[in-house]
C-alpha cells in the first residue's frame with residue numbers, strides 16, 4: 070500500500086497505513102517503549118564494527134517500518150533511491166551501501182542511521198524547490214555515513230551503556246515528529262535525552278558532512294548552489310513560523326551563518342554547467358502534497374495552483390490534482406484530469422499508476438487489470454505497477470493469475486521484499502503451501518531475519534505439496550541459510566573479542 074489513508078485500501082500493510090491518519094499523529098512511542106530487542110555490543114566497550122552498524126541500522130529500520138511512521142509508498146521510496154543512486158554513480162569512491170526511505174511526517178527533517186539507512190520526512194521534500202536541493206540534503210546525510218560519524222560517536226560513548234535498538238528507533242521517531250517535544254520527553258523519560266544525543270553529530274562532523282556532501286552533489290551534476298539555497302530557506306522557514314516550533318532538521322543540523330557562508334563560497338568556486346534534474350521530482354512532490362490536510366483542501370490547493378499558474382510543471386500539478394481527487398473519492402473527475410494529460414500526450418509511469426488506482430477504487434476491476442497489463446508493458450521498471458496488478462487480481466479472487474504475474478516480476482527482481490510478500494500471499498490463497506513458506510522464507514532472509522527464514526524453509530519442506538525439483542531446492546536453500554546463520558554468529562562472537 071502506498072497511500073497512507075484509510076479511504077484507500079491499497080496493497081500490503083493496510084493495517085499499518087490505517088494507523089497513520091492525517092495529520093500524521095502517529096502514536097509510535099508506546100510501541101517503541103514496549104520493544105524488547107537485544108542490545109548490541111556490551112557495556113565494557115567493544116569497538117563498533119561495520120557489521121554491527123549494519124545490524125543496528127537494519128533492526129532500527131524494522132522498528133520504524135512497523136511503527137507506521139514510515140511512508141509505505143513504493144513510488145516515493147523508489148524515487149529517493151534513484152536519486153541516491155545518481156549521487157553514488159557519480160562518486161565511485163563511496164563503498165557504503167545505502168537505503169533511502171520517506172517518513173510520512175510533515176515536520177522538516179532528514180537523518181542518517183548506522184548502516185546507511187537515510188530517512189527523509191515528507192515535510193522536508195515539500196520544503197525543497199528543486200531536485201538539486203533535495204539531492205543536497207541526501208548528499209550531506211550520505212557523508213555522515215561515509216565519514217563513519219556514527220561509529221566515531223558510538224566509540225566516544227562506549228563508557229556509557231550502549232544504545233539499544235529500540236532506543237535508536239525511538240530517537241528517530243521522536244526527532245522526526247518535530248513537535249510536541251514536552252509530551253515525548255515525559256513519555257520517554259530519562260531515555261529522551263540519551264536517545265536524542267544519538268542523532269546529534271558534533272559541529273565538526275556537521276562541517277565535514279557539508280564539505281564532503283558538497284563534493285558528492287557537485288560531481289553528480291546537481292546545482293552546487295542548492296545546498297546554500299536550501300539552508301537559507303530552512304532558516305527563513307523557522308523565522309517565519311509563528312508557532313515557535315523549530316523543525317527537527319534544524320535541531321540536529323543547526324543552520325549557522327557560517328554554514329551558509331561556507332556553502333556559498335564553495336559553490337562560487339565550483340564550475341557549474343546545467344543541473345541534471347529529472348521531472349520525477351515534481352511528480353513525487355505533487356503526490357506528497359496531495360497527502361497533506363483534508364482531501365478537500367488538498368483538491369483546493371491544486372485547483373488554485375493551476376488557476377494561478379503557480380507551478381514548476383503543469384503536468385505534475387494536474388497529476389497532483391488527480392491524486393487529491395482520488396483521496397476525495399471523486400473518481401470521475403480524477404479520470405477526467407488524467408484524460409486531459411493523456412490528450413496532451415503526457416506520459417509518465419506515475420500517471421499510469423494513478424489511473425490504475427482510480428479504476429481499482431472505483432471498483433472497475435477488469436478495466437484496471439487490462440490497464441495494468443498495458444502499463445507494465447509500457448513502463449516495465451516502474452515497480453509500483455508490478456505490486457498493483459497482483460493486488461487487484463487477489464482482490465478479484467484470482468490468486469493463480471496473481472502468482473503468474475508475480476513470478477514474472479520476481480524473475481527480474483528476485484530480492485524485492487514486497488513482491489516476495491505478495492507471492493507468499495498469492496500462494497497461500499491458491500493453496501500452495503510449499504511455495505507460500507518458500508516465498509515467506511526468502512522475504513525474511515532479505516530482511517536479515519535468518520532465524521525466521523530457516524523456520525519458513527523447514528515448514529516448506531514439510532508441506533509436501535511441491536514437485537521433486539521444488540522440494541530439493543527448498544532443502545538446499547535451508548542448508549545454505551543455516552550455514553549463513555553460523556557464519557553470522559561466529560562473526561558476532563569474534564567482533565566482541567576484537
Ligand SMILES: [Zn+2]
Pocket residue numbers: 209210213270275278321322
Ligand atoms: Zn548533519
